[in-house]
Amino acid sequence: MSMLGLKHNAETKRKMSGSQIGNKNAEGHIVSRETREKMSAALRGKRHEQSVETRAKISASLRGHRNSPESYEKSAASCRGAKNYRWKGGKTIIRGYVYLKRPNHPRASKRGYVAEHHLVMEARLGRILLPNEIPHHVNGNPADNRDENLFLFSSIGEHIKFHKTQEEQL
Numbered sequence: 001m002s003m004l005g006l007k008h009n010a011e012t013k014r015k016m017s018g019s020q021i022g023n024k025n026a027e028g029h030i031v032s033r034e035t036r037e038k039m040s041a042a043l044r045g046k047r048h049e050q051s052v053e054t055r056a057k058i059s060a061s062l063r064g065h066r067n068s069p070e071s072y073e074k075s076a077a078s079c080r081g082a083k084n085y086r087w088k089g090g091k092t093i094i095r096g097y098v099y100l101k102r103p104n105h106p107r108a109s110k111r112g113y114v115a116e117h118h119l120v121m122e123a124r125l126g127r128i129l130l131p132n133e134i135p136h137h138v139n140g141n142p143a144d145n146r147d148e149n150l151f152l153f154s155s156i157g158e159h160i161k162f163h164k165t166q167e168e169q170l
């Protein structure tokens with residue numbers, strides 16, 4: 001609101017103060033509502049920070065804990081808001097593998113990236129991948145992250161064994 005608007009309101013109020021006592025109450029109500037909104041916004045921010053911290057602690061100490069995927073999903077939903085919908089960044093390709101920026105993901109890299117094929121597999125499983133679990137690209141194209149192109153090996157050893165067996169058949 002401009003200064004003019006404020007001045008006008010004040011003058012109007014002064015002029016009407018005699019007859020309309022209710023104006024003061026109305027002003028008081030507006031101020032308190034603004035304050036309340038600011039407070040609740042601050043609280044919301046604080047709560048969000050806390051949940052991120054809590055999640056980081058959970059993922060650090062209890063990787064693969066049953067509760068962490070749930071809390072991660074909840075916070076991911078809140079981060080996927082209107083603020084981000086125009087954002088075009090956050091995707092990078094390294095050696096054919098696609099990485100997406102998911103800074104709130106429990107297993108994000110230092111710069112906040114997670115392999116897209118991990119995210120697709122986690123969506124299928126409904127939980128975060130365990131450290132040993134390896135989603136493998138069935139057709140050999142690391143950029144093809146369609147759900148049907150991903151096969152989950154339950155250990156790094158099994159994944160290596162599979163590739164060695166394939167090589168031996170060449």
Ligand SMILES: [Zn+2]
Nearest residue numbers: 136137159163
């Ligand atoms: Zn593989």
